[in-house]
Amino acid sequence: MPLLEINNLVTAFHTPAGRVPAVDGVSLSIERGKTLGLVGESGCGKSVTAMSILRLVAAPGVIEAGEILLRDASGSVLNLVTLPEPRLREVRGGRIGMIFQEPMTSLNPVFTIGDQIAEAVLLHRDVSRAEARGRALEMLELVRMADPKRRLDEYPHQLSGGMRQRVVIAMALACEPDLIIADEPTTALDVTIQAQILDLLADLRQRLGTAILLITHDLGVVAETCDDVAVMYAGRIVEQAPAAALFAKPRHPYTIGLLAARPERGSRAADRATGRLRTIPGMVPAPQHFPAGCRFHPRCAFARLPECAGAMPELREVATGHFVRCPYADALGEPRRLDESREHIA
């Protein structure tokens, strides 16, 4: 049984301009100890999905439908959508930890590192202050912070970006959560520091058995860290599969386009000879203007009209564990020529 199961989640924002369905019927599940990558471009709804899990979506955002089920080891289930607020507070930071993109938004600049980690422990565990502080030191050692004793009494501004993110990870892990939600945890960091943090997360997952929901726009990060991948586009999941299968054979035209748009190392000679990078034409639609039918069809090089503009395609299984929201995924033919002839997905 999965640790976390999201069924048909709908989260919408009620703005003066009308209802904006940022997340529109998303279903996901994460097994205990596994890493699920949730990928997409800005505005696709991946962060709102994550925030919905802990009911942290700010007004005017409302979870309108769906259920979010969290199982514990004994098999009892909590529905986080309907759980009363005081009990939800035990889950936040207790059974589910969080790591955000910019570490300074999660750290309080006027408290020491030690106090902040100890506070997380005191909130969720019945321990003394001294024990909580001991736990804080243990956590800093766990995240391989250099000179952890001294760091306990330092303030966030005294640390570099990479060290701050280690502190945030230490806080998220302090109560031994079953699941960590990491929203773009390395996007603000340099590649050599990103490598350190990804290395650390992989190591911690192996040692502690924590499941991770990793939200990112970086397909390379997903390929290197995740067991499973879900690709989001315009509020919906368009493809979901084990990571190895998805990268070996992407099936949805959007995923194919995203992978093709990135110049890979060594691509230069080949691409330069033929001319240009492959692109996905147009841009991500705003939720107020989601097109009818398949939401990707106006940008899709394989689109068949009028079928693709008709009904929203279902997410269906095309190979074991490989789900795609495109009726033509098994038999994508030649890409249709788009306005700019070179902007095609080959």
Added chain:
Amino acid sequence: MTQPLIDVAGLQTHFPVRKGLLRRVVGAVRAVDGVSFSIEKGRTLGLVGESGCGKTTVGRSLLRLVEPTGGSVRFDGRDVLAAGSAEMRGLRRRMQIVFQDPYGSLNPRMKVRAILEEGLVIHRLGSAAERLERMTRALARTGLTAAALDRYPHEFSGGQRQRIAIARAIVIEPDFLVLDEPISALDVSIQAQVVNLLVELREQLGLTYLFISHDLSVVEYVSDDVAVMYLGRIVEQSPATRLYAEPLHPYTLALFSAVPSVEPDRRRRRIVLTGDVPSPARPPAGCRFHPRCPLAEQVCRQAEPPATVVDGHAVHCHVAAREVEQAGGDAAAAAARMAVLMAANGSAMATAT
């Protein structure tokens, strides 16, 4: 050899560190500390490095948007750093810059018409009718229509705004563009569109680029030559194909191995560097990379490595210099040795921390 369009020698840009009531200068942040390169007309130099390495300051120093404190910059034979304000204005018509953030670089209170026209007016280019024609042409080149002229920046998406910023740069028909992380703020599917546009403009207009980025794959794709910066210095510089095929500097090797890839065969063992980039106010003695370098030796802590050059591929590293010498000047063999050394020592170091 043709004469380079832009020639930079020993460029230094230090920012004073002030302290106390009297704001006395107590030190300097050596953001750029002795950088040299040249770019021939029509070619692109990619400048890569992590945040704080000084790559953005290099770009701004060339246009004197920040004042360099030493070295020389020659543009088409003219001394940029000695130019008076009138001469500088003339030079800036030929040297333009595109910034990373198209949300911050376009004035939200100005219509696109005013944004594009400003440069034409400052440089007194054309009559009103000619200006309109130039603006329309610049927009068309960047994939926009003249309808954009009467709209405000907020009415456009991030990718379109970056197209407007590029149109602003090319409307006065410059020869040289500094592109400072021009695609980093854009979504993946939009990045490829803007990269293609930049490559196309270079071909059509014969532009010369300094392409500043932390994205190694995009730099490889766009650039003819590449320079890798670390803490205010260039540590390795070479034609792009050579640098990517045969990296010699330990930092370049670590940087390459740190980039996550979707191709399984490229996901080789990652070299994880320990620690953070030191402050440019207090750069380490000797080789600036030595505190993080898995191959550092005694000499690296004491002496700054001079350039070792093999067929136009320059590297500043004591260890690489020795390997090149032992390989009898065979860069490919030396690069293979460096990769083996880094793989052996780099991962051992990562587990030790």
